Amino acid sequence: MEIESALMKPLKNAVETDNLRKVFEIKQGLLRRNAKSVVAVEGISLTVPAGQSVAFIGPNGAGKSTTIKMLTGILKPSSGTASVLGLDPWKQRSKLVRQIGAVFGQRSQLWLHLPPSDSFDLLAEIYGIPKNDYRKRKALLVERFDLGRFLSTPVRKLSLGERMRAEIAASLLHRPQLLLLDEPTIGVDVIARQNLRDLVCEWNREEGVTVFLTSHDTGDIESVADRVIVINHGRVVLDDSLSSVSENTLIEGKTAELEEIIAHLFNSAASLPMQNCISPG
Amino acid sequence: MKNSIRQIWAVARVAARSNLAYLGEVASRTFFLAVILFIFLKLWQATYRESASAVIGGLSLNQMLWYLTVTEAIYMSAPRLAQQIDEDVRSGALAVRLLKPISYPLYCLSSALGERIVRFLANFATGAAVTFCLVGPFNCSPAAPIMLLVAVLLAFVLDGLGHLIIGLWAFWLEDTSGLLLIYTRLSMILGGMLIPMELFPDWLKSFVFFLPFPYLVWGPAHLFVHSDWLQFAQLVGLQSLYILLLLAVVNLIYGWALERISAHGG
Numbered sequence: 001m002e003i004e005s006a007l008m009k010p011l012k013n014a015v016e017t018d019n020l021r022k023v024f025e026i027k028q029g030l031l032r033r034n035a036k037s038v039v040a041v042e043g044i045s046l047t048v049p050a051g052q053s054v055a056f057i058g059p060n061g062a063g064k065s066t067t068i069k070m071l072t073g074i075l076k077p078s079s080g081t082a083s084v085l086g087l088d089p090w091k092q093r094s095k096l097v098r099q100i101g102a103v104f105g106q107r108s109q110l111w112l113h114l115p116p117s118d119s120f121d122l123l124a125e126i127y128g129i130p131k132n133d134y135r136k137r138k139a140l141l142v143e144r145f146d147l148g149r150f151l152s153t154p155v156r157k158l159s160l161g162e163r164m165r166a167e168i169a170a171s172l173l174h175r176p177q178l179l180l181l182d183e184p185t186i187g188v189d190v191i192a193r194q195n196l197r198d199l200v201c202e203w204n205r206e207e208g209v210t211v212f213l214t215s216h217d218t219g220d221i222e223s224v225a226d227r228v229i230v231i232n233h234g235r236v237v238l239d240d241s242l243s244s245v246s247e248n249t250l251i252e253g254k255t256a257e258l259e260e261i262i263a264h265l266f267n268s269a270a271s272l273p274m275q276n277c278i279s280p281g
Numbered sequence: 282m283k284n285s286i287r288q289i290w291a292v293a294r295v296a297a298r299s300n301l302a303y304l305g306e307v308a309s310r311t312f313f314l315a316v317i318l319f320i321f322l323k324l325w326q327a328t329y330r331e332s333a334s335a336v337i338g339g340l341s342l343n344q345m346l347w348y349l350t351v352t353e354a355i356y357m358s359a360p361r362l363a364q365q366i367d368e369d370v371r372s373g374a375l376a377v378r379l380l381k382p383i384s385y386p387l388y389c390l391s392s393a394l395g396e397r398i399v400r401f402l403a404n405f406a407t408g409a410a411v412t413f414c415l416v417g418p419f420n421c422s423p424a425a426p427i428m429l430l431v432a433v434l435l436a437f438v439l440d441g442l443g444h445l446i447i448g449l450w451a452f453w454l455e456d457t458s459g460l461l462l463i464y465t466r467l468s469m470i471l472g473g474m475l476i477p478m479e480l481f482p483d484w485l486k487s488f489v490f491f492l493p494f495p496y497l498v499w500g501p502a503h504l505f506v507h508s509d510w511l512q513f514a515q516l517v518g519l520q521s522l523y524i525l526l527l528l529a530v531v532n533l534i535y536g537w538a539l540e541r542i543s544a545h546g547g
Binding site for chain 1: 299
């Protein structure tokens, strides 16, 4: 009932975090187990309006996946608060996951030896989608993602591009309000990659699903995101609209491509000043 | 509860269908089963001849071979549940599984059940054909297949929970193959896979009956060759009791495991 009422009420912000912090305890030594504290996320405050498409990027070990795990309720923050789709991710995880769709480029949610159709049927049961709704939703996704040709082919026989189309369609079956995409185009060829980006944009535009994308491919970011959040060493070092970043950021007095800006931020770990100007040195 | 049952059934059904894709593996396993049963026949033929007895431990040679057919079919259908949890924890695939609205242990258990039922049926069909050729038919009571089916299903749930408990230690150990080896060998020996419990020394028998292992293998196989409603009721009762007990243990360890991920990272 609570989920239904949350769905009825238009949500202003999909994600709100306030000073989110996560410290892990790493035990060292064989006999004397000394605990060492490692700060993975250092006070992240974000507000993502519902329906926005955000690229959440950072170098390896920057705290991206720790942040996403906190937002999905897998990890409990050491301090700070988070609200995702109006729910407390840690306390209401089972309710929250019903409203989240996730695609991980390197991990499949489809059964390898079975056709995508069988995995869709299973997901419908897991999410408890009513039969009629499911039939309509599946037909729509099959048509829009052009899955008809290979819907009955075992997943192991699909090309990576076809498999990823099926993966994204599978993650949208239960009408999630938030779509997490982690490297969705990794290893996919240029044409299939563009096709995937177009589909995500289309779904974001037409269904209003909030997209949270992590990718090292600037093409993904430029095609899909309205806003870029860069984190490094557990802190937000850039948070701006994509257009503003592309137009207003100067490196050593010159305009720069998104890829250069990101590389600079990954290297320097310094926050961009308000005017988005990166000075030499 | 109704939702959980529907989810268990859906996952088990898909796992069963997926397992049918491994026809090569099923065929190689059933070939191995035929060889094992032939060796057992020769061993037990020699034992019966040497003891100059037509019945050992309450079983004739024919019953002994049919008993071993059931125990081997059960044992060789064991799923890769603990190894799967190891892999999920090590590779980080666990995070993906935790984003689905089905409890992770329930998902693993349902998937293992579906997989195991297919494997058991294939093993039992091959084993029965081989044993039929070696020692002839077995005149079981009409109730025996039903008793076997129920007891085997409960044994699979119980064994699945055992594998889950082992697998969940991956959150601390990362590799549970050592623990799994101990568990599988205990269920092989104390479960009566090689030798029926009736032949165990009394001191061991009285001790082993307090452990869950006999109810994984010996119980269903014994019922198949000695069908008896009272014993069936006792077995089902004990299996259910152990299932409830192990469910509580799984819940406890899983709760600790989630806390551990949160404190030390995934």
